[in-house]
Amino acid sequence: MANQRRRYMLAQILAAATLAFALVYTVGFFSKSLDIASERNSAFAAIGLSVAAFAMAIKIRSMVVAGLLTASGIIMLTPPIEALAAVRVILIPGPILGVIFYAPILGLGIAKAVTSTMMKRTVNTMTR
Numbered sequence: 407m408a409n410q411r412r413r414y415m416l417a418q419i420l421a422a423a424t425l426a427f428a429l430v431y432t433v434g435f436f437s438k439s440l441d442i443a444s445e446r447n448s449a450f451a452a453i454g455l456s457v458a459a460f461a462m463a464i465k466i467r468s469m470v471v472a473g474l475l476t477a478s479g480i481i482m483l484t485p486p487i488e489a490l491a492a493v494r495v496i497l498i499p500g501p502i503l504g505v506i507f508y509a510p511i512l513g514l515g516i517a518k519a520v521t522s523t524m525m526k527r528t529v530n531t532m533t534r
Contacts, residue, residue, distance in 0.1 A: 413462050420459035421474035424511070427452035428478040435485035449508070453481060456511045460518060472519035479512025 427448045434445040456475055463471045486504025496502050 414468060415468065417459050417462035417468060417471045418474070419493040421454050421471045421478070422464060424452050424459060424478045425474050425481070426456040427455065428511075431483055432481050442447060449482070450467050451479060453507065454512060456514055460514045463518060467522045469519065469522050472515055472522055474515070475518060476512060476515030479508065479510075479515050482508040482511055 430448040431445050459471055483489035486501040
């Protein structure tokens with residue numbers, strides 16, 4: 407039980423760090439106050455942290471982790487989608503690679519929300 411509680415807390419911390427790195431990436435894209443290397447590094451860190459948060463929260467019902475990962479995915483996808491809208495054409499390499507690389511963060515958040523909801527229903531059904 408204590409091990410599960412530690413995993414849950416670590417998953418929340420990793421998901422919050424994912425959100426922080428996603429915000430750094432997005433702010434750097436819009437304000438140009440950061441150099442490109444730090445934006446790219448924060449994007450890669452967000453991808454790695456999101457996978458780690460999802461892995462830590464496996465078999466643990468956590469809508470907090472799901473919400474943080476979903477918010478991070480939406481925030482990370484905003485700059486590439488805006489760049490695609492500005493260019494109005496899909497170029498490779500180009501903003502489409504951002505959509506391809508950052509969409510799994512959103513996917514992990516949605517997957518965690520679905521599994522948490524399914525686990526809740528299963529627990530409610532079993533306790534009746």
